[in-house]
Amino acid sequence: MKTKAPKRPSPWLAGALSLLLPGLGQIYARQRYRGGAVLIAFLVVLGMVAWYGQPAWYFAPLGIWLWNVWDAVGQAGERRVSVLIPLLLGLTAAYSIGWQMVRVDFTSANWERGLAVLRPMFRPDLFERRTELNRMWTPISVPCSTTQEAPPARRQDGEKLAFATPDCAGVLETVIVSVSGMWPDTDTEIWWETNIGDDKPLGGNENAPLIVRTDETGSLTTTIRVPSTILIAQPDPTLQLTHRIYFDQRRPIGGLQFSTNGGFVVKGMTESVTMALMATFLAVLLAIPISFLAARNLMSANPFTFAIYVVVRTVLNFVRSIESLILAIVFVIIVGLGPFAGVLALAVHSVAALAKLYSEVIEGIDPGPIEAVRATGANWVQVVRYGVIPQIVPPFTAFTIYRWDINVRSSTVIGMVGGGGIGFYLIQWIALNDMRAVGAAFIAIAIVVMTLDYVSARIRERLV
Amino acid sequence: MLRIENLTKIYPNGTRALHDVSFEVQDGEFLVVIGLSGSGKSTLLRCINRLIEPTSGKIFWDDIDITAASPAELRHIRRHIGMVFQQFNLVKRSSVMTNVLSGRLGYANPWLSLLGIWPAADKEMALKALERVGIADKAQSRADALSGGQQQRVGIARALMQDPKIILADEPVASLDPVLSHSILQYLEQLNKDGLTVICSLHFLDLVHRYATRVIALKDGVKVFEGLPKEIDRAKFKEIYGEEAQEVRAASFEAEA
């Protein structure tokens, strides 16, 4: 029997085949993987360019095609051909097209606006100096009524006396207000409180506080305009009702306290951390039983349990690829805005992630100690207690703490879709252009996340 | 006295690990089982305390049929058979003390042991066992902080906690260097002199000659030799280890002879 000697592939034929279909010549030259890779690369680049639709970019797939013919000839002749050219062509096309699709445009970056955004962030609105409040107010009737005499717009409180003239006024009418007996030479904020308790600033275009300084006797007189928006919510705008005009003086008494926004930062951060804690806790409760179902070594005993294993694994992978932010949207629809929706979203995502990690721990159990404990005459509960649990608890704990760490990070953004936590405040402050509050939130996030990062790394180091 | 009758083990994948093996072990013997890797030594030892269920055959211990014991009876029997493993089989993340105490599980109150609560007497006993193998100072260390030889001593201490009548040692020194091997086997020899029966599988012939009172050889699951250590000559060695036996082994054998 004479075996046919393997014929050398013909470079001409290889080249011709590759000209016909990229990769075919390489396959003919017994380079199957190279041929497949060339074909896939060609198709991907071609598809990308075709999608983008600019004819000029067709040079990239064309270049790869030509290179491919050369490569096929080279492969048949057993000559080494560098893949640098097609790699460069493909990457050039990908990055150029990507650059344009992402609309990278540094000229659009308005640096002045950038500074305007950034500068207040360096003066975070977290603390304010503790102050003492000296407050006085006077009633005033709005609007004037033809049928009803307005009560006097005047109020006395010990030394302090405040009054407005006239006693009643309509929207946008001018009123003279006076106060005396206050602290001398102190800035005084004057603002309006409607009959239902809404605060209205009186300065600027009804959008800034009105601040007037008292004289050396502690009195001031100024004119104000009745705000335009105070009657909007009133069913009958002709009904005369009593509103209030406030005069507030503040002076520092030493020390610092959380500002209003600072309080929200603390509240939001507390919410974020506790959300993460709760979500991790719920996730652990569910992930532990599920992880046993997802452990290959426990479930491959018979086809039925193996089917369960496959299903559980698939579902876990599926859920894991849905970001918790998207889950949060669904849960916000169900349970409404607030931290509970965030907890649920984080928990569901964490169950999938933790169950996978746990099941890998279970798959990696050393059977030796189990055998040793069984050999001492222990019953199966004792075998689990002394042979299995000591092996899985430390890595389980490490993974759980790691997950908590991740969840704290995620919980800082989950509020952006209504899931509660600091993100909820953050996105509103950005919309309101309150960058000082945003700066405070950034500092709080950095401190909490960095601390937890450090602590969890330390604990995990000790456990593993 | 331990009596093994026609023991056969066929694994589900069809491997015949033991084929019709019969022998007897008198109380107080130091019986060594030799043979190539895969000759069935580990299977034989594990069949004795039924960590592996034999396919057929019987094992009697003082006329108790181990192979017929119910699960509860089996646990009761296992309490008196200590076992030492090649890979030590310690729970690496638990402390040495916990590992040693776990040898007492067959005696312990099941509920208290679940909570990790042990009687003072057991703790005392564990410390004594650790003293006996010379590592009482390591009681609170984590098992994986110990060297290989120390880990195997923990393994022996764990077996001692069972108050055993028999000790099964499965290649107890295969993972250790020669000097440590001797020290570990000397502990076993000491136990043997204190009246325990030791059944031990070994790889190196020089160790067999030094410690065994009697030898059994397995080849492909079949008992090919039973007798005194000195009866193993070059021909027997080749029969047990095959024609292509490593020259090293042959050399060591010649050095012994």
Added chain:
Amino acid sequence: MKKNLAPIARLFWNALGIAILVFLFGASYRVTQIDFPRLVRDAYKARDFVMAFLSPDVVTRDVETTVIEMNFPVPCGSAPEAEMPDSGPRLVTNVPCAEARQTFILEGFDLLPNSEVNVSWLLPTGGTLRIGRVTTDEDGHFLIEVEVRPITAAQDGVPSRITAETLVPVGPLKPSQALLDVMREMFVTIFMALLSTTIATIIAAPLSFLAASNITKRGVLGTAVYYIARSFFNFIRSFEPLVMASVFAFWLGYGPFAGSLALTVVTTASLGKLFSEAVESIDSGPIEAIQATGANRLQTVLYAVVPQIVPDFISFIVYHWDINVRISTIIGFVGGGGIGYYLNEQINSMVGYHRAGTAIWAIIIVVWALDFLSAEVRKRLT
């Protein structure tokens, strides 16, 4: 004796630890407003969304529309009444005209069988008022009850008309607009991840040497640089890309550029830290060996340092690309562009749930595929 006290002390510490944990969980439970009954009770609210998710808007067919209409004066006498034919596709009402707020019955005959019909008012002003959507039976007949709204009143003798639009799908299935949009946005998303990972790598690779203790931590200046680089990486890394993106989008305007930039910044810090750890774990043996051959500094770096770190670097880059694709799918929620922006728009539009479903499926498929791909690549590398 100290020995006897130990168990009591341990018991005390354990009890304290458990008490703190219980307290923490109790507090968390309150703060996070856990309310499982509500979850169960209101689960139905997610039905629309889940159903839409299960039937994503992927394919469509061209629709051929045929319209028939009739005059219908409201109130009676305001305009001439319509004649009602008795054959062919036609609309028939049980009254020829009606007053406002009355109810009448509208029937259609001999329309296309088993097809969907949109019934609406065509107002004299040119506007339309939807009546409803019905399906014809096998004889091409439908029946619907109509309540007359005052807005349908005739104006200047021009009556409102009732129209019935029959929609018949014709031609082969073709990808729907939503699918095309989602694919385009997905392209943008993947490119966002690609660009930001690339730029971040270019910046992070040299910076990482500054944060590697074995390279930089020499002398006062070196130590200072080391700690500054370290803290910088850790500080930036503590922000989620979404937090960054919300600020960048506020500055640069909504769009993929803002998202990519935010992603680049966070990835730079994250890669910088990982790279610096890889550099720190270099084995000094090969360096000594190469130096012993008389090589100069550059040669040492090229032959002893680079070969050691390149596999790690590539593995981290691939891993981050994978992560960045995940993040770019959601970065659009805060104005960062890509598929997240589209998804957010569709969810907020209430009628876009099916399109949102398409987007979510696309995200799942892409994330899954890249997860698999990056795991394979990293397996090859190590």
